[in-house]
Amino acid sequence: MTTIETPLVSIIVPVYNVASYIDACLASIKQQTYQNIEIIVVEDCSTDDSKQALAPHLTDERIKVVQHRENSGLSAARNTGIQSALGEYMMFVDSDDIIDTRLVAACVDCALTTHAEVVTYGFTPFKDGSTETNLPYPAANLAFEATKIDGSYFSLPHFAWLKFIRASVVRSASLYFPVGLYYEDWPFHWHLGLSTQSKYQLPIDFYLYRQRGTSITGSMDKKLLDLFVIHATVINLVQDYKADKIKNTLADKIRQSHWSILTRIDNAYLADALAQAKKADKTLRLKGYKNDLTIRHILISNIVRMPSQVAFSILQMLRQVLNKRARLKVKRE
Known part of the structure; x- marks a missing residue:
């Protein structure tokens, strides 16, 4: 890829009381095969050792930490990330999850070849406490081809972390997450789908979702x-x-x-x-x-x-x- 073909990708990572997980999360992002990324960590006033856990990663100049003055919740943290993002594309990774090292590269390639405004992909759940060797990474030789999706987009899971988005769409449609409510991914998912025309899906489960007992979804x-x-x-x-x-x-x-x-x-x-x-x-x-x-x-x-x-x-x-x-x-x- 030439410089023109390597757009900056903003990866937004909200952080709140995830001291046990943030190291693995950031390691998986830093190790992406696609290197032109900025990692926007929004620290939402954790009360555990999350800040200390972040410290070893700050030598990577691609990581930018935005500190909230008071705990404001996941929606507010993601909105702060959106406001801080400089990339041509953006995506979200929850701080207790892990992504396959090929995820960003696959999304960028799809977006550039199809001119997609939104690229979606799948996920694989894994139980909290799983060791590195037991994580459900997809096969190394996996071949995949993107499929154009129209109305079927709305049948997909709502999770914000399953979307790779052209940043200009987020800003032109004034997309944001509702503050003060749980299940905030619902309106973002629908508003994004209603605001875009070109949507593609990659048949890859490159997002590893940690199943925790404290999850809102449960x-x-x-x-x-x-x-x-x-x-x-x-x-x-x-x-x-x-x-x-x-x-x-x-x-x-x-x-x-x-x-x-x-x-x-x-x-x-x-x-x-x-x-x-x-x-x-x-x-x-x-x-x-x-x-x-x-x-x-x-x-x-x-x-x-x-x-x-x-x-x-x-x-x-x-x-x-x-x-x-x-x-x-x-x-x-």
Whole structure:
């Protein structure tokens, strides 16, 4: 590649209380076969030894540390990274995860050859505590070819760390992460898809996702209620863009989310979750959203439309059945 063909890539890494993981994360980024990168570390006022763990990496001039004055959360840290990025392209890596050394090179090659505004890729989960030799790195001789994706983009996982993005798109569309809410990847994912035309997918699982017990994605507490606010935000985005063709895809994702919330959330918040699910169901119907008729979608929709006391009782029974099945599955394993 010539100098013109080696654009600067900004890799944004939010850091908060990840002293045990940041070394492996930054090592995997520094070892990328594509070298023209800037690594923007946004330190969000950690209370552990994360700052000390960063110190050995600061000899690499590609690393830039931005220090928050007060803890502001993941969304704010990513937004700070976006504001600080100088690259022609940008991507996100969570500080407890690891990336294959070929990831950036593959994304740059795809973006340059296809003129993609967004390049997506897959991930492989691994359990916290796995040793270096047990990490699920893809085969060294892996061959892959990018595929153009249009509407199918919206069916992909929402995670921000599965996207390689032309920076000019982020700025022209004023893309950002909502501060003060969990599940912030949802609106970013949909807004990015609505704001771009050229999207490609690489059939590679070059992102290694660490499965931790404290992960938000596995939460069962009050955080799940934020999803109702997030869903409403995305519905408004789709309406603003008049993107009727993707309404059914969004409806499917929201129905699946309702199932997850109502069957998983702590019992103390179930009544509140049911009330919000009822409001959301009414909004979906009034706005003409239709979802696939899967057993889960039909079941959860019918329960939500029942009188509150009846719906609550049926949900309690459903949750007991699902919990019993889960316990039996664990015993068999």
